[in-house]
Amino acid sequence: MTSITCQCSWCGRQFSPRTSGGREQIYCTVTCRRAYDAAARTWVRLAIAEGYLTVADLKRVSASTRALPGSMGDGSPVIYLPGAA
Numbered sequence: 001m002t003s004i005t006c007q008c009s010w011c012g013r014q015f016s017p018r019t020s021g022g023r024e025q026i027y028c029t030v031t032c033r034r035a036y037d038a039a040a041r042t043w044v045r046l047a048i049a050e051g052y053l054t055v056a057d058l059k060r061v062s063a064s065t066r067a068l069p070g071s072m073g074d075g076s077p078v079i080y081l082p083g084a085a
């Protein structure tokens with residue numbers, strides 16, 4: 001039997017995704033998923049503090065991604081943060 005492996009989107013490690021169903025697993029562990037979530041929250045707070053993003057933008061994107069999972073092609077702004085390039 002051949003097992004399927006994926007690369008963790010956070011740490012890059014190879015892992016075997018669960019086979020019990022649910023959403024596609026893109027992180028190897030809960031620790032990586034939580035690290036991603038924490039970093040994303042920090043990034044959004046910085047983007048809002050620096051004026052690259054507004055709370056209204058965040059609400060609009062959140063509402064549109066609930067309606068169309070995985071879609072960001074709705075004209076949402078492309079955000080560049082200082083030092084992120």
Ligand SMILES: [Zn+2]
Nearest residue numbers: 008011028032
């Ligand atoms: Zn990982």
